[in-house]
Amino acid sequence: SRELRHRLAEGKTLNVLGLLEWDQGNYDQAIAWFEQASAIGHETGDTRLAGITMNNLSLVYDELGDYPTSLKQYRKALEFYKGADFPRGESDTLGNIGGTYLLLGRYQKALTYYERALAISISLDSKPSMSLDHGNLALCYLGLGQLDDALEHIDQALALAMETGMRKEEALWLRGKGNILIRNGRYDLGLANHRDALAIHEKIEARGLLLDGLHDMGRLHLMLGDLQTAEQYFQRGTEMAR
Numbered sequence: 001s002r003e004l005r006h007r008l009a010e011g012k013t014l015n016v017l018g019l020l021e022w023d024q025g026n027y028d029q030a031i032a033w034f035e036q037a038s039a040i041g042h043e044t045g046d047t048r049l050a051g052i053t054m055n056n057l058s059l060v061y062d063e064l065g066d067y068p069t070s071l072k073q074y075r076k077a078l079e080f081y082k083g084a085d086f087p088r089g090e091s092d093t094l095g096n097i098g099g100t101y102l103l104l105g106r107y108q109k110a111l112t113y114y115e116r117a118l119a120i121s122i123s124l125d126s127k128p129s130m131s132l133d134h135g136n137l138a139l140c141y142l143g144l145g146q147l148d149d150a151l152e153h154i155d156q157a158l159a160l161a162m163e164t165g166m167r168k169e170e171a172l173w174l175r176g177k178g179n180i181l182i183r184n185g186r187y188d189l190g191l192a193n194h195r196d197a198l199a200i201h202e203k204i205e206a207r208g209l210l211l212d213g214l215h216d217m218g219r220l221h222l223m224l225g226d227l228q229t230a231e232q233y234f235q236r237g238t239e240m241a242r
Contacts, residue, residue, distance in 0.1 A: 011040030051080030
């Protein structure tokens, strides 16, 4: 792309390189790639690329725990999208802002952004996005202690994930539903959901998610007083983490 002086193609490739480095935890390099891609977006007047890279740059700051910076960058991305006619990007960024507030425990604030994201996903008839939005709304309602609303949204998220073949998300929402059921005192059903999620993580070889699931199962059995089973899950998780 550089040899042919295709600046927009160069910017898009830099953005992908940034995502790959972010996924591997190489945050300094990810920031460098995203900043270069963003500069090209500004230079070429491509507001979509500028918004996408600003959104992805914010994901890195979320990982670093620098939430004020990530929120500032997300809002810049939304400004870029206003002139880009890119509702999918706007929906993603609204969802990411919701995610930041969710991490901060500001569930009501997160709820408003996820609802806006869901409205766009519905207008686009994007079932994968709708699944993510419903699942995230369920997490907000769980945080607020509104278990019936949480269960309603998690069931919608799970149905959409299964319909579209999103196995990773299916497992995540099974775990989410398990947590809601356990909070509601339905321990057997909750643990069954967690076991089903673990089976999916193993089948699709999602090792990071499997590790999270093992920790959750250990914690749940510890809470229920089953120390022997809890130890088995924690031991397996420790070995995988190493």
